[in-house]
Amino acid sequence: MVDLSVSLGRLRLHNPILVASGTFGYAKEMAPLVDFAKLGGVIPKTVTAAPRAGNRPPRTVETASGMLNAIGLDNDGLEHFLAHHLPYLRTLPTAVIGNIAGKTEDEFVQMAARVHAAGHGLAGLELNLSCPNVSGGLDFATDPDVTRRIVRRCRDVCPDLPLVAKLTPNVTDIQRIAAAAADGGADAVSAVNTFVGMAVDWRRRRPVLGNVTGGLSGPAIKPLALRAVWRIAQLRAVPVIGVGGIGTLDDVMDFLVAGASAVQIGTANFYDPTASVRIAAALPGAVAALGADRVAAVVGTLTIPS
């Protein structure tokens, strides 16, 4: 028997396979296809303080082995989430990690406090410091001081809720940002959100996306995400949740060995909606193939030949 459970700070998961925010709706949408009990946890779509209509369409376009999205955090706001989505999410036989985005530092802190007060049933809270599709969103996790401050202030208002800081890869040195999040008291960081990019229709001389630019995800970004995770893991300051281009068991194992304590499956939920549960079922075999009896024992075991 392989022990699949992992701990990231105070966040405990019965296996390391999570599904990424914005790629799994509010979980209910995926219920006809996915047995939630098989997952380590689900992360519903980002909620903001006030409702947001989101960006004008087209909101997504496929690119080579990937996709660009500019959804623009289309959601009905935190109070609606607490009243209409959380009661369902709370009944799921797996960990549910909320995901919030504030427009300002203060708004982040107010939202975190509200979740702490009203969000019972959540296993943790992910701070989306990194959405590239809303003005202001990108800024937070590009600045280590701002990142540290937001995490610390959220930490202060939710002392017993595990906090995950979700980082943007659109920075020169993600290690510094991760270190700041660790310093602010994050239980874990998730890396990465999408890479900002664009698609052009030269015949019409127009951008393809309604928002002009969008975030790149899917298999195309896996090597970039893997390197970001590996760099952060080398800090040995904070557990990392690997996200970016994960769609197969091999992808998951690559991230674990490179230093991720858990992973999130994102875009793959769209093109292979049962990938997450199939990977979770096959994980013990791959861990055993490395001669380990716990998944935690393979995390960060990458060796670099001298």
Place this chain on the structure above:
Amino acid sequence: MYHRTARVAEHVRLADRTYRVRLDCPDLAAAIRPGQFVMLRLPNTSDPLLGRPFALYDTVLDAAGRPVGVDVVYLVVGKMTGRLADVTSGTSLEVWGPLGKPFLDVGAPDHVRLVAGGIGQTPFLAFARELLGTRGFGGDAPRKRAAKVTLYYGVRTAALAAGVEDFRAAGVDVHLASDDGSVGFRGYVTQLLESHGTGGPLVGCGPEPMLHSLARLATAWDVPCQVSLETPMACGVGACFSCVARVKTADGGWDYKRVCVDGPAFDAAGLVWD
């Protein structure tokens, strides 16, 4: 909902750049209803990456009348459909569904008029069978809902008209229109419809400008009209929020609704047109 690797039982050309692919998938075939769609994906590749949405064209029944497969009819327009056209029978595709909601209830009218622009005819064959009560879907027994069904079908040119015999064989009265006059009425399908005057409920599928014209006719005639939208989709199940259309809200404003779960068919009067 089913997520399967399904064998391609048959793959035939129906018209210029237009093909019908038949998939063996009994469970999906038994569950799907007219107006719903499936996602199709080519296996073993990450480019194209995402599934693509395709309407139910028809269910395939065995000798005993049990559903054993689904037919999808598609037009080659880009990366995935271009590759799909090379898929041979005996190989497999990834398929998931049924997705979306069935067509809205039309009540029990004498006459339903289906209005298609281009490849927008695909959701209407199964719907005509359901309306005429010649086939049951989703486990229901056949039940006649309309005395007569007419298809108004507009194409750019005659070579693109696909499946016209299928509709006629199903008992549908078909009126064709073409932009170049190579078949039927010369002009837009909505102009052809207009020339026939008002009648029963309208159901549209096709390019947005055509649907908008149809919605205006329906308002002028004061007849019910639903339209099936074909916004780009990434997941087809409601998870990604990419397929949105603007739908009027009770407070006089509008909100983006996901076409894949709240549609694809919407009451035309409830949409905000660009």
